[in-house]
Amino acid sequence: MENDSYIETCAICFLSIERAKKLVPPEFIEGWNWFQQRAGTTMRVLPHRDPTLNDAPISLTRDAGIHSPDYKKLRSRGADKNKYVLSIHAGGSRYNNKDLIYLEDGTWILDYCSQKPERGRKATTDFNSVMMNNLRDGIPIAVMIKQSSGGYMVCGLGFIEEYNAATESFIIHGPVNPSTEAAGFFSIVEAEHLSDSEIQILKEWDAEDERVQVKVNQIRRQGQERFRKALRDAYEDTCVISSVAIPEVLQAAHIYSYRGPKTQIVNNGLLLRSDLHLLFDAHLFTIHPENHKVVLSDQLKASDYKTYNGIQIADPCDRRLSPSDELLNIHYQQFLVESR
Incomplete structure (x- = not known):
């Protein structure tokens, strides 16, 4: 994220x-x-x-x-x-x-x-x-x-x-x-992406250690870049909701953010315009897990975003990369809680 x-x-x-x-x-x-x-x-x-x-x-x-x-x-x-x-x-x-x-x-x-x-x-x-x-x-x-x-x-x-x-x-x-x-369920990255010396540095985490900070920032940046590239390729540089195709404003949104080897996969992501990414993370809208249609909160239904309500999100070029219904359901259920 x-x-x-x-x-x-x-x-x-x-x-x-x-x-x-x-x-x-x-x-x-x-x-x-x-x-x-x-x-x-x-x-x-x-x-x-x-x-x-x-x-x-x-x-x-x-x-x-x-x-x-x-x-x-x-x-x-x-x-x-x-x-x-x-x-x-x-x-x-x-x-x-x-x-x-x-x-x-x-x-x-x-x-x-x-x-x-x-x-x-x-x-x-x-x-x-x-x-x-x-x-x-x-x-x-x-x-x-x-x-x-x-x-x-x-x-x-x-x-x-x-x-x-x-x-x-x-x-x-x-x-x-x-x-x-x-x-490795509680690590940010999979160990195979790191050398033994890099793993040792990170396991000896010290927030005051500059070399650790540099390595952490590098790993996060590289991981996010890989995730974003995979989503850009899967959705051909197009926002799944707005159809905006300007790479500079597209972000890789996690459907659900947790650690482990399976979090940085395309099935746990959506390629969204930056403002929609913000609203998605805030649970102001969600994607229905059964039909993959946009569901807006009452707050957004009264805004300029109302035109997106009920829109079905775009499919990836390879259906095997489609969003996980299980992960969409987690986000959907939290949306229902936040909308009470």
Whole structure:
């Protein structure tokens, strides 16, 4: 995805538990182990509400969705580490959080709404800012989902890969475990595009290291250029909605942005005029997954964009490169949530 000001993505190329362990208080590592050992199970209540759980090494959850433990109560007193979120749970009535969305590669993603203070009350802690620390530093969080049948499913750990200010939501991608890490699901690029020395530089990420910054910027630029070229070729330099054929104003839009080998593929992209790319990312319009027709929000229906409502997007020159209906459905469902 192009570097839009309303979208912040994690800049770390290779996210991993081992790297994150160096940045958090030691009690976080014990907490991560606790959640990973119980991944896939359902708990009757949230951990902090279960009186039988007296073996927890750290406070694991709280009633509100985002939980960042009080460092003053930790044995290490926080070990002079940055403030991070340990866990979140989704499914409360105040937010439009959805269930996990399972991808073809076996991983899942979750659109998690940012915290909004209750009416008439001021939040004592800005948990959204703490969540941003997790995003920027590559620190995983534990995820629990409230079940309609009762209880909470423990989903394991996930990395926060993106924050979208337009939709006020975080994208969390998991589960984080040795097998998913080894498969490269939490890296920006596929390892075969890099030399061993380049991989080592990126795994030793240091935001203050100029050589890392140069390499990260180079990799992102090259990856986006490959993605854009593939889409330009597939759609013959023509916007799939407006039919504008001016390469300088065409951008490569991800239908859904997550890390891993399958994100930078034509089936996860649309070639859009720059303004339409902005509106698509903001979920002000979507593409219906069944008929590939444009669906506008009420806001756009009253604007000059109304002429695009109901238009069927152009097909690529090779039908095998058509947008993934599964990924279009993810965007479509989020559009419905944002349009409520």
